[in-house]
Amino acid sequence: MIEKIIEISNIGHFVNFKFQGTQGWNGELKKLNIIYAPNGSGKTTLATILKSLSKNNLDLITYKKTFGTSTLPKVKIKASGINNLVTLKDEKWSNHNLKIEVFDINYIEDYLFAGSYVRKQNKTNLFKLLFGNKGSEFRNKMKPLINKKDQYLKKLSRDKTNVDLKDEINLVQIKLDVIMDEFNIFTEPIYAKHVELVNKYLSKFTSYISLKEFSYLKNTSDFEKFRIFPIFKVYDEEVVFASPSNKIGNARYSMSEGDKSTVALCFFLARLEVLGVSDKIIVFDDPISSFDYSRRNSTIFQLAKIVNSSIQFILLSHDLGFTADFSDKCSFIEQITLKIENNGETSFLNKYDINSEFLTSTQKDIEIIKEYLNTGVNSESDKREVVRCIRPVLEGVFKSKYFDLIPNNIWLGDIIELIKQSSNGMRLYQLKTIVDDIIELNDYTKSYHHSTGNTRDLTINNEELKRYINLLITTIDKV
Numbered sequence: 001m002i003e004k005i006i007e008i009s010n011i012g013h014f015v016n017f018k019f020q021g022t023q024g025w026n027g028e029l030k031k032l033n034i035i036y037a038p039n040g041s042g043k044t045t046l047a048t049i050l051k052s053l054s055k056n057n058l059d060l061i062t063y064k065k066t067f068g069t070s071t072l073p074k075v076k077i078k079a080s081g082i083n084n085l086v087t088l089k090d091e092k093w094s095n096h097n098l099k100i101e102v103f104d105i106n107y108i109e110d111y112l113f114a115g116s117y118v119r120k121q122n123k124t125n126l127f128k129l130l131f132g133n134k135g136s137e138f139r140n141k142m143k144p145l146i147n148k149k150d151q152y153l154k155k156l157s158r159d160k161t162n163v164d165l166k167d168e169i170n171l172v173q174i175k176l177d178v179i180m181d182e183f184n185i186f187t188e189p190i191y192a193k194h195v196e197l198v199n200k201y202l203s204k205f206t207s208y209i210s211l212k213e214f215s216y217l218k219n220t221s222d223f224e225k226f227r228i229f230p231i232f233k234v235y236d237e238e239v240v241f242a243s244p245s246n247k248i249g250n251a252r253y254s255m256s257e258g259d260k261s262t263v264a265l266c267f268f269l270a271r272l273e274v275l276g277v278s279d280k281i282i283v284f285d286d287p288i289s290s291f292d293y294s295r296r297n298s299t300i301f302q303l304a305k306i307v308n309s310s311i312q313f314i315l316l317s318h319d320l321g322f323t324a325d326f327s328d329k330c331s332f333i334e335q336i337t338l339k340i341e342n343n344g345e346t347s348f349l350n351k352y353d354i355n356s357e358f359l360t361s362t363q364k365d366i367e368i369i370k371e372y373l374n375t376g377v378n379s380e381s382d383k384r385e386v387v388r389c390i391r392p393v394l395e396g397v398f399k400s401k402y403f404d405l406i407p408n409n410i411w412l413g414d415i416i417e418l419i420k421q422s423s424n425g426m427r428l429y430q431l432k433t434i435v436d437d438i439i440e441l442n443d444y445t446k447s448y449h450h451s452t453g454n455t456r457d458l459t460i461n462n463e464e465l466k467r468y469i470n471l472l473i474t475t476i477d478k479v
Contacts, residue, residue: 001312006076010066012045013347025351032307032335033314036323041340042347043316047104047285054100104285108264118241123227138183139226145176146222197270205262205295208235277310285316304329324354362396365389383460384448390472391445397476412442437475444468
């Protein structure tokens with residue numbers, strides 16, 4: 001488990017981030033970590049760092065190195081357990097036992113397709129993803145035999161009557177068939193399992209896309225068996241990510257951008273189920289884009305299940321609403337919400353109340369008053385901000401409770417007049433017992449709401465402010 005990100009230097013927007021500690025946060029991460037990051041702030045950089053760490057791939061760091069610096073990238077991460085300081089120093093990751101799986105936009109291009117077209121590297125990567133080291137062992141066993149067979153076939157194409165060549169090819173094929181039978185026994189259940197699981201997740205998101213099978217180019221070199229690609233069905237029509245010149249049955253034209261990102265997400269979810277997540281840190285970098293808006297609830301539900309099962313979960317997103325909804329869905333899990341901010345010199349992580357962005361103006365003013373009651377304020381500007389909140393909070397309370405009597409477009413002075421003009425039997429009449437307190441609160445705040453005369457130079461007495469905040473609370477109790 002990652003306990004704390006201590007330093008990131010010279011990588012993307014993280015030019016010189018060194019965690020110093022803040023009043024509200026000691027830097028410790030939780031089981032669930034929800035990180036909101038506006039575009040261009042360093043979200044993908046952070047995901048790339050974790051991906052580099054998981055794969056020990058220094059090229060990923062090289063690609064993201066901060067422009068205009070010759071200083072080597074540095075990272076310090078505190079992990080749980082013995083020897084818990086993980087570092088990137090002198091272009092080398094230190095030893096660690098963190099197991100991290102990362103989903104990002106590059107997952108699509110690494111394993112499925114690039115620009116809606118399956119390239120040779122996509123096919124090779126997908127083979128490695130499904131079959132791992134064992135698959136590579138089979139490939140290495142067969143490689144010399146396939147090379148020899150292809151060489152003989154090339155010679156035979158120039159000398160088609162050469163009986164000796166045909167015999168040599170047959171001998172090679174016999175040896176190759178033995179290994180190929182073992183290879184098929186190994187791969188077939190893995191293929192079947194992935195088809196089953198990918199379709200299981202696709203059914204959660206869409207009713208018209210399914211994975212039919214994995215395939216490879218036939219009637220060519222046996223090497224193609226190690227370069228695989230998926231065949232899908234869209235409305236029962238077979239489609240593949242083919243060359244742009246191939247218009248028929250091409251996913252480029254049959255799937256929307258949202259469909260493609262959903263397919264990639266389902267592949268990743270299936271992969272996690274195969275691997276198991278109980279000992280893993282799971283990282284999602286923008287699992288949902290603007291193309292997937294209709295599938296956001298399904299995405300939240302599926303990711304929430306992983307949060308519960310994994311050792312740690314990190315969500316990075318530029319979608320503030322999605323992060324807030326995900327936080328609410330996982331409210332039963334220990335979590336922290338953060339934001340990647342930039343001070344003009346470097347990006348950095350900071351604790352962040354995501355839900356505060358969705359508060360009404362009255363709720364935000366209440367939060368300011370609550371903060372004042374809990375910790376107090378020192379500066380005159382902070383005190384003035386607390387005073388400013390008194391009147392809109394009181395207005396909000398009146399407009400909420402008496403929404404059928406008090407228009408939304410009037411102010412506290414107007415509300416006072418409505419109370420004064422009310423007569424016995426009217427609902428507002430009962431407020432006449434506290435109208436003097438309301439007037440006093442209104443008059444107190446007026447001094448700091450208007451800029452006429454020298455009111456902006458008035459010093460706010462802290463004891464007086466406390467008394468008026470207490471009066472506000474007792475008045476609200478009686479509304």
